[in-house]
Amino acid sequence: MSQIEIVIDEKKYAAQEGLLLIDLLIREGLKVPYFCYHEALGADGNCRMCMVEIEGQKRPQIACDTNIKEGMIVRTKGQMIESVRRRILELELINHPVDCAICDQAGECKLQDFYMDYGLYDSKIDQAEKVHHKKHIDLGSNVMLDQERCVLCARCTRFTSDITKTHELGIVGRGDHARVTTMPGKKLDNPYAMNVVDLCPVGALTSKDFRFAQRVWFLTSTPSVCHGCAKGCNIFIDHNKEKYKDERIYRFRPRPNADVNGYFICDAGRLSYKELQENRQLEMLIDGMVSKEDEAVACYHKLVADGGKIVILADANLYTEELEAIQKYAHILGAQLCAPLESYRDESFGDDWLKSSQRAANAKGVEKLGIAQILSTDPVALLINFNHPDGSKIKAQKSIHLQTHQMEGKADLVLPLAPFSESSGTLVNEDGIEQFCPKAIWRNEPLMSAIEWIDLLQGGER
Amino acid sequence: MSFVFSEENLAKIEALKLRYPSPAALSLPCLWMAQYQDGHISLEAIEVIGELIGTPPMEIYRVATFYTMFHLEPIGKYHFQLCKTLSCALCGKAEVLEHLIQRLGIRPGESSDDGKFALSQVECLGSCGTAPVMQMNDLYYENLTPEKIDAILESLEGEHR
Structure with a gap:
């Protein structure tokens, strides 16, 4: 297809012939309202919000069903087109309850945004005259449905029919009585179901896990990568620090990346944020007793000075930078380093889309660095375990565990380790794509990352 | 089942x-x-x-x-679908409807308890020349009057015996 030029709002833009006009508008950051169009789902043309004026055409056209042609002159602004949008929006709002104040979507709702852009009229419909539907229906898979808030854009039904091909959702009935629902007695049930919550442009589909936990305008979004498996789906970590409290993560959201996960993530990954807040190891422990930093460092030096064979285990979820530091550290100590990847395999988890059976986020990083993967079964004098799940399988006389989460079994020294959200670094996903994760969470009393611990234990300053 | x-x-x-x-x-x-x-x-x-x-x-x-003509719940065996559009409305549909409600003891949209009858009002049946008109299952009954309704009901009763 050839490169052509078109004019939008008196400005020239270069684009490929045949490209959807709405894609160009979105790419160039030109404001165009839409409910039903979604890059992953394609055009459906049912919401009629993305109307634009095209010179030579009698009526306004929907940008999501218009292919770009040479010499096209498009207007997205102006009194005429704005009045068209206002009227379409008014139709969408006829039976909408307009209960933004108590709606969980408020703040990230397209309907609310467009009303502020194009609406701003008083309602002509009395609340009592509106057609009522069912509210708070538990669809299953952590998704709640409010049929009254729905604008019938069919994004959710297209997701279950075109993307997951599980066909749980559909629009039934017609006219005022049309509504999204599942088949009677059936539930929304697939491992990617919660993506419909992100797809829903309004407050009709909300997450049972997130709703009413936090207003979205209080949340800070930090780009990151999911550590649920080796796929490395891109996510946003949405977090907030309430006064005096420790910073908390409220949800993971998919972050679009065409090379890795497209627009979606799996439900298991989405809910994996909870693990970062439960059962965490926050104290230094010597023989199970809470101790101070200088005591812990002294204990470490004593354990290392005792001599004998040292084995270091490294978690394959650690960042590449951390693994490199551990590699150097093992070399200095003369220790044997290994990071068995077999421990992370879970064949029941994987599928042919976004879920990988290798559940270590940086398994490829471990391979690339050439770290040994065989778990030694010979008895050793000292084990230093950087958060590997198989730490207790090694027969060691003495052991030091750097843990993000509380561990079972005895250890001579336990040091708290910052999880991925509380440090930064690079991951290599299973397809060899390197991705950087910045630090998202700043605790009141920060925990040290593997690199910081190694510096401190080797005599550096904290 | x-x-x-x-x-x-x-x-x-x-x-x-x-x-x-x-x-x-x-x-x-x-x-x-x-x-x-x-x-x-x-x-x-x-x-x-x-x-x-x-x-x-x-x-x-x-x-x-x-589609409104598909029934997802069981309805009465004889489904009376009375036209409510303009010609029928002008030619005495109201009277016929009132008589049907009286005789069947059900309102439009309901089925009788014995499962025999169902009553509904529908849009134009395309037989305005013979208004008021009604469709009973697949049969058309035209130029309706209360008396005609009585005769139809009687014949159905006979069929039942």
Whole structure:
């Protein structure tokens, strides 16, 4: 297809012939309202919000069903087109309850945004005259449905029919009585179901896990990568620090990346944020007793000075930078380093889309660095375990565990380790794509990352 | 309770399959056959149709809920569908409706407790020249008057005995 030029709002833009006009508008950051169009789902043309004026055409056209042609002159602004949008929006709002104040979507709702852009009229419909539907229906898979808030854009039904091909959702009935629902007695049930919550442009589909936990305008979004498996789906970590409290993560959201996960993530990954807040190891422990930093460092030096064979285990979820530091550290100590990847395999988890059976986020990083993967079964004098799940399988006389989460079994020294959200670094996903994760969470009393611990234990300053 | 298409209907479906490029085109004919067979369309029937024509049941369910002439719940055996559009309304539909309500003891949209009768009002039946008009199952009754309704009900009673 050839490169052509078109004019939008008196400005020239270069684009490929045949490209959807709405894609160009979105790419160039030109404001165009839409409910039903979604890059992953394609055009459906049912919401009629993305109307634009095209010179030579009698009526306004929907940008999501218009292919770009040479010499096209498009207007997205102006009194005429704005009045068209206002009227379409008014139709969408006829039976909408307009209960933004108590709606969980408020703040990230397209309907609310467009009303502020194009609406701003008083309602002509009395609340009592509106057609009522069912509210708070538990669809299953952590998704709640409010049929009254729905604008019938069919994004959710297209997701279950075109993307997951599980066909749980559909629009039934017609006219005022049309509504999204599942088949009677059936539930929304697939491992990617919660993506419909992100797809829903309004407050009709909300997450049972997130709703009413936090207003979205209080949340800070930090780009990151999911550590649920080796796929490395891109996510946003949405977090907030309430006064005096420790910073908390409220949800993971998919972050679009065409090379890795497209627009979606799996439900298991989405809910994996909870693990970062439960059962965490926050104290230094010597023989199970809470101790101070200088005591812990002294204990470490004593354990290392005792001599004998040292084995270091490294978690394959650690960042590449951390693994490199551990590699150097093992070399200095003369220790044997290994990071068995077999421990992370879970064949029941994987599928042919976004879920990988290798559940270590940086398994490829471990391979690339050439770290040994065989778990030694010979008895050793000292084990230093950087958060590997198989730490207790090694027969060691003495052991030091750097843990993000509380561990079972005895250890001579336990040091708290910052999880991925509380440090930064690079991951290599299973397809060899390197991705950087910045630090998202700043605790009141920060925990040290593997690199910081190694510096401190080797005599550096904290 | 499970649903099975009769041999005759199954043969019809197979014959219809040859007519269209995709068997999914048979949603409507299959729904009709199921409704004629059972009097209504059960969820089991929808599952069966889905399997027969290789379409997810949700898609069939959407079609079935869209059309008012498909009944997803059992209704009375004799379904009185009285036209409520302009010509019939002007030519005495109200009187006929009132009489039907009196005689059947049910309101439009309801079925009688004995499962015999159902009453509804429908849009134009396309027989304005003979208004007021009513469709009982697949039969048209034209130029209706309360007396004619009595005669129809009597003949149906006779049929029952």
